[in-house]
Amino acid sequence: MIACLFDGREVRVDRNHPEPEAPPGEVRVAVRLAGVCRTDLEIARGYMGFKGVLGHEFVGTALEGRLKDRRVVGDINCVCGQCDMCRRGLPTHCRRRTTLGIDGRDGAFAERLALPEANLVPVPDKVPDRAAVFAEPLAAAIQITRQVDLAPEQHIVILGDGRLGQLVARVFRARGLSPTVVGKSPGKMDLVRRLGLEAVAADDALPDKAADVVVEATGTADGLATALWLVRPRGTIALKSTVADTAGLNLAPLVVDEVTVVGSRCGPMDAAVAMLAQGDLALEPLVTAEYPLTEADAAIRVAGDPEAIKVLIRS
């Protein structure tokens, strides 16, 4: 089959890639549409130690099992069900997990992939592929609302107008919240304003120590420092960027102001599909381009452009 992989050196399209195997409990899925995420770009730069088929955001058609022939999305964490984290009800933190297209498991930039049947969530007919493909990052945005107490009267700041920041803004709006999005791109900030939300440029002076909640979704090393500048004493920062380099970061305000920082990663796929089914998320303007799988390497390059939001790959 055709697949786009990172071989440890470069991203390339392989036209003779082996079909995925589906051991007991797993099913194969014919990928329909996949999305490029910042994590894919980091893998492509060799930052994550992963080799194999890229991609973890997808909508496809189940080829077997109880959801055979139905459109599905899937939880990317494949878990053991046995370890202390699984038993504790925290399967996304399974000690022995593999992760689709990220860690120990071939991903979604391919004609077909395999996942545990339990990971699949069916997609209602009324949700088009170009919305369903957002389920995984949408779940990651929803996750914040499960970790942090949020209320309409709060002053909430979302740092970042990119892929994730846009989705967090949409989820928060759907929950009746009124976040302010801090962005860098005039075009992306305009998308936020079209939602009826406030968007301000990162260069503009924002009041320091005033925000009740700051969602850090910049994807950069500076994000946490900015969040610490904006958050009020006893406020909360939801941290989304997996930043390995924190040179120059001053964490003293975290202690002095008794701030809470909550790391936030994957979220509930079923809740994401339910939100997609309600519509009204204005996802279509987030699609920068759609490429065929045979040009997945070009799609990944385009996704690295600062003005790109979501680049899709059609299998």
Next chain:
Amino acid sequence: MIACLFDGREVRVDRNHPEPEAPPGEVRVAVRLAGVCRTDLEIARGYMGFKGVLGHEFVGTALEGRLKDRRVVGDINCVCGQCDMCRRGLPTHCRRRTTLGIDGRDGAFAERLALPEANLVPVPDKVPDRAAVFAEPLAAAIQITRQVDLAPEQHIVILGDGRLGQLVARVFRARGLSPTVVGKSPGKMDLVRRLGLEAVAADDALPDKAADVVVEATGTADGLATALWLVRPRGTIALKSTVADTAGLNLAPLVVDEVTVVGSRCGPMDAAVAMLAQGDLALEPLVTAEYPLTEADAAIRVAGDPEAIKVLIRS
């Protein structure tokens, strides 16, 4: 009066220091005994930008007001009562606060100090000076129990066997918890074991990603990295060290493991006095030495010794 101050260049004892003034709402306190804290050492190194009389841990005798002639300890945060933080019920985060011996207000290494009367908490007769002087850092240890959900069945690790780590261990023991203390000094770890708690050397291999709660009380830049290594996915780190230099710190595990980091600073003085009144905290072994106020500069030097725990200054 006699006072020990940092003049921006060095620590010195001034035998002709002006008496503190007590504006309306404040009362003067004759200091009986004061304790040296790591913050004092940082100020003495010029790290905090404070000039004036050092010291914020004290027990003294109120010279006026409703507690006249009674022994008192005092909350070190002097607040406006008007700002949004005060109105929100977070006076320790008052936007216009001064802090005894730390920020904008002369401290306790002196014959007399002044504090708002509302800050003073009377000390029961049965609590000796050498216990009451621990009220402020004890409150800081108690604060953790108000910010983090703690339970006896949890695997709790306290990083640091110094001043604060020892007090956190005592507070946790008093709450029926069984923390493991990670230390560096054989003598200090022995003090922990005498409480009936486990103490292990920092060099020993501890299981990674296993602790439900890690209290970071090392006072060093490495503490948070170690805490991130020890804490389990979805676990909690209580961060006590105000570290401005985080070079080389990898915060990716915070996001990937969805860890919560809670910054923790000052605590409730009334709760600290209540705990002191119950006794049984084994504080006396924590006293390394007691110096007269005229030798406060020597006391501060001794407190900087790695084997020192609490050095006291008698006014």
